[in-house]
Amino acid sequence: MPPVKLIAVFAACLALLAADSPSAGHFLLTERGSSSDLEIAGMAAAVAPGTVRYISYERLLTLPQTTVTVTGDDNFRELPQKLTVTGVYLDVLQTSLGALPDANLLIALCSDGYRATYPREYVKTHRPILALKIDGLPVETWVAETHNDDPGTYFITHQDFTPSFSVLSFQEIPKIPAKVTRLEFATAQQVYGAIAPHPRDATNPQVIDGFRIAQQHCYRCHNMGSYGGTKAGRSWQTLGTFAASSPSTFERYLRNPKSIDPKSAMPPNPQIDEPTAKAIQTYFQTFATTTTTPH
Incomplete structure (x- = not known):
């Protein structure tokens, strides 16, 4: 075979191999195929800006899995026994889904408006897991058989957790x-x-300490525009106004929310001492926009 034709055939073979070889995120779907599909968005190779892709539960099960015994997860604090959870480490998931190199934060959005943010350092230190099974069963099946609260098709947990830092x-x-x-x-x-x-x-x-606490704690349920959670229904500016107009009430709310609002879903924080409460309050006061207390 002439050299030119040989080169052409070789190039064609390489092209076919490239087309057949799996790339990160190649299995993401452009349309939802099932109500259990997990939405994928943001800075990923197979996700165009402003669009949403989907991955099925069955496809997630084909990714590298880990099985661990989970203790101390507050989502299951009423259970006397330990749980065996099977799932995918978030760092493995990020690689599998083709997260771009500059994407150093993973956000988990929940159906109730809660959002959890995972910086790269947190993922490296604590190895969070996207759980797919409990005690060898799909979560829905496990819930039906045990009659426990439903954590949803997908939840994130840890094998164990040891705090890596403190602020006040x-x-x-x-x-x-x-x-x-x-x-x-x-x-x-x-x-x-x-x-x-x-x-x-x-x-x-005080502002810097308050910021470090707020981005870890308050940002899960309170929002700044399109960022942060919406579960609480109170924005960053609303909290700022609250902190500025009623400082003592704001501090009480931090420690015992139901003493101010019996319908509050925010858990109590009795461990917050005076310097910590002052730091959070001082930080939020910088976001105050009015002088009226929110209702």
Whole structure:
């Protein structure tokens, strides 16, 4: 065979191999095929900006799995026994779904408006797992057989959790969202930047401590525009106004929300001491927009 034809055939073979070889995220779907499909959005190779892709439960089961014994997960605190959970480590999932190199933050969005943010350092330190099975059963089957509360088709947990830092009396808490419906790849600079202190407050240690606590804790249920959670129904500016107009009530709310609002879904935080409460309050006051207390 002439050299030119040989080269052409060789090039064609390489092209076929490239077409057949799996690439990260190649299995994402453009349309939902089932109500159990997990939504994928943000900075991923197979996801165009502003669009949503889907991955089925069955496809997730084909990714590298891990099985661990879970203890201390508050989603299952009423269960006396330990749970065996099978799922995919978030760092493995990020690679499998083709997260872009600059995507250093993973966001888990839940059906109730809760959002958990996972910076790269958190994922590396705590190895969170997207759970797919409990005690060898799909979550829906496990719930039906055990009559326990339903954490949804997808939830995120840890084999165990040891806080890696503290700010005043606040210790790092595990990020264990239930009823996860979407995973979104983003940057920490963009998402946390939305609630970062104003440059004029950047040298105030109380504001900085309050920010570090708020981005870990408050951001799960409270939003700044399109960032953060919406479960609480109170925005960052609303909290700022509350902190500025009623400081003592705001502090009481931090420690014992139901003492102020009996319908509040926010858990109590009795461990918050005075310096910690002051730091959170001082930080949020920088976002105040009015002088009236929210209702």
